Amino acid sequence: MHAGRYDTLAIVLHWTMALLILLTMGVGFWMSDLKPSPDTIKIYNWHKWFGLSVLALAVVRLIWRATHRPPPLPAHTPRWQRLAASGGHWGLYGLMLAMPLTGWLQNSASGFPLSWFGLFKVPALIARDRQAFEFWQDVHEMLAITLAALIALHLAAALKHHFVDRDGLLWRMWPRRKPAVEEA
């Protein structure tokens, strides 16, 4: 048993969402330059389906976060790093909700019907409106760039802890336990 490890649910949520978010963002940045076609529509739909999945998982994740304490940071962590870690994580939590929600708002304003993997209909949040569409499109795009930057920082911090500080912080969230040899 390794103390200071996230529980299984948190680890599964983290990596599932990491994969989904990177996929959704990648498709999102790529598709915005595509010419309109039935294939483009299909690609947009996959982006929307992934995004709605992220939203559902983000809700589960925030419930987990509200009912659990994450494992403590190493005792020697400086105050500025504690603040940065906390701010970065809450920024990521916020964007996990805000990205899909602003996409959903943008889609509602465009008047395109929305579903989840074609399985069930997802209602519009607001009425069709050109100005509202442009507003939410801008917000969605700005948040996407913010999220990309936060993910890059998150990744850089994790790698620095692992390879530079060698403080074992990454093992808190790694899908496998720390090998016994290293633990000794």
Place this chain on the structure above:
Amino acid sequence: MRVCAMWIGVLLASQAAAAEFRFDQSSSELRFDGDYLGEAVPGRFERFSGVASFDPSQPLTIRFRTEIEVDSLNTDYADRDDSLRAPEFFDVATHPRALWESDGACRAQGAGWECPGRLSLKGQTHPVPITVTALADGSGVEGRATLDRLRFGVGTDDWADPETIGPAVEVRFLLRWIKP
């Protein structure tokens, strides 16, 4: 039939012989529902004009002629409107106007009439019948039609794929006469 009696009453009150009535664009509507992945995406044409001519003694001989400025289409979303104006869909640059014209007498159907006619759209003309009912207050008519977008070449190449955008388009209209 009550509606028909009212209709004839309005006609008799306003005109004695065959007459032409122009549509009042500001209070008339021409809407359509496209089928996108099985769900309706509504739109409208904002500029259209037309006349109805009829002989009050023979209301079923009513004739309509409506000219639609295709460029005035509006689905409340700029990218979609641009796509619809493009050559693959309405090709408004080459075919700026559509025309629906009666080509025979109407026949009574339920509370209204079914009227034969032809739609000219994007350089093609095909029969598209309409069903019409008189508005209860005598100010005009409302009605609907269903047409197959693919017969008019609206949505070519990849866009002809009926799975993304269904072939059937529902058209609904509300036409009010300009008050004499």
